[in-house]
Amino acid sequence: MSTIIHEDDNYEISYWNRKTNNVTVVFSSAGSLALAQPVEEFKNTIKKFNTSYIFVRSKNLDWYNNINSIKMFRFLNCFCKKYQYIYALGESLGGSGAIVFSKYCDRITRILAFSPQYSALPSFCKWFGPLTPLDGAISKFTFSDYAPESATQKAVLIYPSASYExxxxxxxxxxxxxxxxxxxxEHHDIARHLKKDYEINYLGIVLDTFYNKDVNFSANLFKSVLCNIIEPNPKAFVKWIGNQTFHYDVYIDTPDLPLISEEGSADQSSLCEHSFEKSNTKVEAQRAISEPLRMIPAFHTGFEKNPWWSLEFRQLSHVKQIIIFNRCDHEGYARRFSKFSVLKSDDGIYWKEFYRKTNTEYVGGEFGEPLQIETDFVANHIRIVLNDTSFLHLSKIHVYGTYISEAKEIEKPLVDALES
Structure with a gap:
């Protein structure tokens, strides 16, 4: 399908001539960090587009910081001069290469970069992610950053919102x-994710948009075609619920009140193969108040419409605060706990909603920011209901307050003292 047209110690460039006036330069990498996946994911997907292809494979994980990098970019520019439209795309290291290519090819039409890295300088390689092995491995820097002004009006960059780095x-x-x-x-490998993690091939949709000359190429365009999977308010770097954040106790202060949930009796709507207890919903649900707080869920319902978890207090209670700890072992699963309601009841039959969450902000758990609900009501029961068709799984539920009879016993000596 393609033939090698250039090779040196750092790069291998191959060419697939499809006899069109369009050419796409695809940048990828080699090595143990598995950053060469875009080329693999484009197989079969790219055949439908009316363009020739140039594949640039970087043999080493040096982020274009080598003696042959500028020669390589200049070679590509000369080779592409016979084409009317020149496109560049890549992922991670390859995405950075696609952006830098604009410095040497002023006729480049569009650039599409998945998870490109901003710089290879040491401070940028210390961020705990897949590029940690590069820390200190590069001693000479041909490029200090990969954000040339020549690319700003021609490029769209697509990133995971829930990846810290x-x-x-x-x-x-x-x-x-x-x-x-x-x-x-949270997936760094966006091309594979778009192609394989959904019911439809979003990678094909993205490339359709990329090659459509009749539309205004911009981030807003991609936000419209990918509206179902777009994160409108990415704040993962502030409140990420993974292991890059502080422990929850930096965010909340527990009230100076009894933890009445510990003496309650819990239940949940269903069980499934992921539940710890396979035959008893009450035993499974009780884990949310009896098990220590961990990143993994304490209980797990089945996949259903509006799954719920409920708690019956030991006796009628004055509820003052509820803290819900989400699971935070997997970002995708944690996102299921997004839109839900919390209800109260006197008899466990008739329920009244007193809290509803409708936004998409993260709810943290052992790490991140748990949900802290200030309340002031009297009830025998509370229930958490997911307003969706999915699984419900949380790591811990704390309820603080006082039992009504005990509160009266505390008040009586005070009244007697005042009367005397």
């Missing part, structure tokens, strides 16, 4: 006036 790189690109789109995922 990628989110930070994205913020730097945005500060350089690049168009950035965030997806509701």
């Amino acid at each position: 990628d989110n930070l790189h994205a913020k730097f690109f945005k500060s350089e006036n690049f168009d950035v789109v965030f997806l509701k995922t």
Whole structure:
């Protein structure tokens, strides 16, 4: 399908001539960090588009910081001169290469970069992500950053919103006036994710948009075609619920009140193969108040419409505060706990909603920011109901307050003292 047209110690360039006036330069990498996946994911997907292809494979994980990098970019520019439209795309290291290519090819038409990295300087490689092995491995820097002004009006960058490292790189690109789109995922390998993690092939949709000359190429365009998976308010770098954040106790102060949930009796709507207890909903649900707080869920319902977890207090209670700890072992699963209601009841039959969450902000758990609900009501029961068709799984529920009879016993000596 393609033939090698250039090779040196650092790069291998192959060419697939499809006899069109369009050419796409695809940048990828090699090595143990598995950053070469875009080329693999484009197989079969790219055949439908009316363009020739140039595949640039970087043999080493040096982020174009080598003696042959500028020669390679100049070679590509000369080779592409016979084409009317020149496109560049890539992922991670390859995405950075697609952006830098604009410095050497002023005729480049459009650039599409998945999870490009802003810089290879040491401080950028220390962010705990997949590029940690590069820390200190590069001694000479041909490029200090990969955000040339020549690319700002021609490029759209697509990032995962819930990846700590990628989110930070994205913020730097945005500060350089690049168009950035965030997806509701933690996956660094965006091309594979778009192609394989949904019922439809979003990678095909993205490339259709990329090659459509009749539309205004911008982040807003991609936000419209990917509206179902777009993250409109990415704040993962502030409140990420993974292991890059502080422990929850930096966010909340527990009230100076009895923890009445510990003596309550819990239940839930269903069980499934992921439940710890396979035959008894009450035993499974009780884990949310008896098990220690961990990143993994304490209980797990089945997949159903409006799954719920409920708690019956030991006796009638004055509820003052509820703290809900989400699971935070997996970002995708944690997102299921997004839109839900909390209800109260006197008899466990008739329920009244007193709290509803409708936004998409993260709810943290052992890490991140748990949901802290201030309340002031009397009830025998509370219930958490997911306003969706999915699983319900949480790590811990704390309810603080006082039992009504005990509160009266405390008040009586005070009244007697005042009367005397």
